[in-house]
Amino acid sequence: MDNLKAIVEGIVFVSESPVGLKKLKGLLEDIEGKEIIKALDDLVEEYDKRNGALCLVEVAGGFQFRTKDNFSPWIRKLTSIKPVAISQAAMETLAVVAYKQPVMKAEIEKVRGVDVSGTLKGLLEKNLVRMIGRKDVPGRPIIYGTTKKFLEVFNLKDLSELPTLRELKELGE
């Protein structure tokens, strides 16, 4: 298909959330995955070369058009929206959840040394963290993990893209 690249561009442009390869394959039945990947790669490169405000990025298991970060001052001016803001306390709680998931509230509190009810609730409301289930120990405590939206907001393809946590040197070894 000659215009495959354009079709992919159109689909990604219109979509609300990142478009995964699986979804594109489903929509473009006769096209091989390889070709779609090629089209996506080409698009990423083209947008990169164009030096415009937009770039095609791979986040949260899909592709999405976004503005480049150096345009944020103007974009924030344009809108009456409040930019996403996460407090240091919430960021710490989120970091513990992201790196230690699945994790219980008590474990987060042990690491941070403070009560995390408030920050955890805020993160749940922002849909950055979710309840995954309950741990099969007495009291059946809830376990938490990060959401797909977390990946989307933090510009991550998947969790393995998280910057590595500084090695914890074990004592007494």
Place this chain on the structure above:
Amino acid sequence: MGYEIKLDIFQGPLDLLLYLIKKNEIDIYNIPIAVITEQYLEYIDVMKSLNLDVAGEYLVMASTLIHIKSKLLLPVHDDTEDEEDPREELTRQLLEYQAFKEAALNLDTMNLLGRDVFKGGYLLGNETDGEHSLEELSIFELIEAFKVMVSRINPEEIMEIDVERMSLSERMNEIMERLNKEKALTFSDLLGELSNRIKMIYTFLAILELMKLRVIKAYQAKPFGTIRIFLAVED
């Protein structure tokens, strides 16, 4: 006493301890407990004197420090050689917290969607356009609105002794009845029509009480905009 205290906002007792360790250029693997404990307690005193609410967690850590200090004072016998250094657990905790504190800072430097980068249609979903996207109000904004309402009353109002005793629960019921009928009311619907200060105060208190009971919710589309009151649960 000539020491200077810089009061950062700490994220908790571990954060405060890390700060003290850094400030004193202390080796985290060999913490001089006596010095750190003393400084830690000084900070807590300062927080108290500033009328900051010292959370229980800070006090728990203070007792942990004192406990470690007392353990270190006990003579060490040869046969207890295997026993671990009482500071070890604390050091482990501090190192772990430090790693996550760093991780949090790293996360914050990433290109956040909605802060550093934006996707198409971002405005559509987030811009506060008119009535649809309402923000939940805090008590303070309500009090502000109440002040405005009261200031509209004729200041030369003649004071009279209120024979008719007002009841808070009666006002609450009236508001609920109106809300059930009309679904949504504005703040001035409820207060604007009243010219009597006492009645206004009762109405305001009733609104606060109903909000506290979570049966109603107040929203506002933009700062200083109209305040709208809804039933919290629609039946």
